[in-house]
Amino acid sequence: MTTETNAARQVRARAPGARPRIAVVLGSGWGGLTDHLANAIRIPYSELEGFPQATVAGHSGELWLGDIAGHEVAVMSGRKHAYETGEVNGMRVPLETLKALGCDTVVLTNAAGSLKPGMGTGSLMVINDYINVTQRSPLVGEGGSERFVNMTNAFDPALRVIAHDVARDAGVSLHEGVYLWCFGPQFETPAEIRMFERLGADAVGMSTVPETIIARHIGLKVIAFSLITNMAAGMSAEDLSHQHTLEQARAAGATAGMLLARVITHI
Template identity: 65%
Template sequence: MTDTALDRLRARCADQPPRITVVLGSGWGGLTARLQDAERIPYAELPGFPVSTVAGHDGALWLGRLGAHRLAVMSGRKHVYETGEADGMKLPLRTLRALGCEVLVQTNAAGSLRPVMPPGSLMAISDHLNLSQRSPLVGEAGSERFVSMVDAYDPALRQHAQAVAQSLGTPLHEGVFAWFLGPQFETPAEIRMMQGFGADAVGMSTVPETIIARHAGMRVLALSLLTNMAAGLSNEQLSHAHTLAQAQAAGDTAGDLLAAILSTLPLA
């Protein structure tokens, strides 16, 4: 963690530091337009924060408010497939934890493995499969590196998300998220294997950040926007441009749900 980034953030929100960190994936960027008293800080002004190479990621930290909660919103993340290293989000997340954030709310775009979750559906992640078997904690010292991943996705936060979704009339599925390293999409054979393993959705992010957050003592809620059926389950031609187009089409529904969840999120 760089003191420079932490000091700069403390200077900007000394009176009321954020208690919730949000990481925005593809299709979820509309949340920043819903923030009140918003301030945008480019990652370039925060030493150690990631410069994303992925289209559709803003590359900035937003400070703002929704309801009674102050938020730190990361518009863009570092993916493992960009560098091959799993710890690209370790410094920013630990910085935000030191700033005062107790909860990490993650979002992503993912492929669906279940016909009951067609493109445009939303899913709360209940558990994950780390198919890449990469960890951002490699190189950590001491017994603290052995963090439990039971209930990595906080049951109480998921219950809250479901209650909010029901009040809005927005279906919110729950399921297991399988993380593949990427950047290539999965093969149909890999998807059939994942179905046998009990996965419900597949993507190229989120799991490393969850590991970092749990190691730091943060509670985690994660939501997926299903932008396509996974390889071999439809006639769609998978591409990043297709993912972005599908994510944009469902972005308003996803953004409304996310804003409602965040504005009423129960904090200890």
């Protein structure tokens, strides 16, 4: 299922030769990927109908079109978070646009808090499943049987194998685990984290799950990564803040960007 969008037509007008196959959504700390992007064309979200306006520090609000080692990619530098407006379908138009441009795979990234003592700040985790603790869906209001999306293996198993192989060859430790989505924007309480740990969560954050649901609904394959920027509430003496998240994300950004670029070349 492919939906043509006004934004797709606007992108083609700016970059008529672009034929990206892989889409990437950059979360906090993952901006180093753009250092690996050649022949880049940058289009501000403000020029693309239906794309989010950047309201979160660390999200530049641009669509980059270019290539990494000969692989054409479309990179979203910044996303719409549900906590910004209360709506959970803010990434619908951008993902439909990327699909219309030719993408068949989306790489989602985020900054997250760790619930695993052995997965500390600066760690990287490939996501193998999620817990939608909010039980909010961007598909509410959709019609037809397509709305009943099978979310088993929402994160493509074959792509996860590639990620582990690439990380091993690069000498990068890559964890794997379950990501739990909280609505935000406030951080979680220690009591909530203890509950989430019992539910089976390995990392917690405020994004990624709505995009995963939308992506699977429109037929995109998904692989997703978390950059651990803090231990979750109550698990350390860290003073949790968005500024702290950005500082820790910047510290690990070069490794994250390098790994992501290498994974893309093997997809």
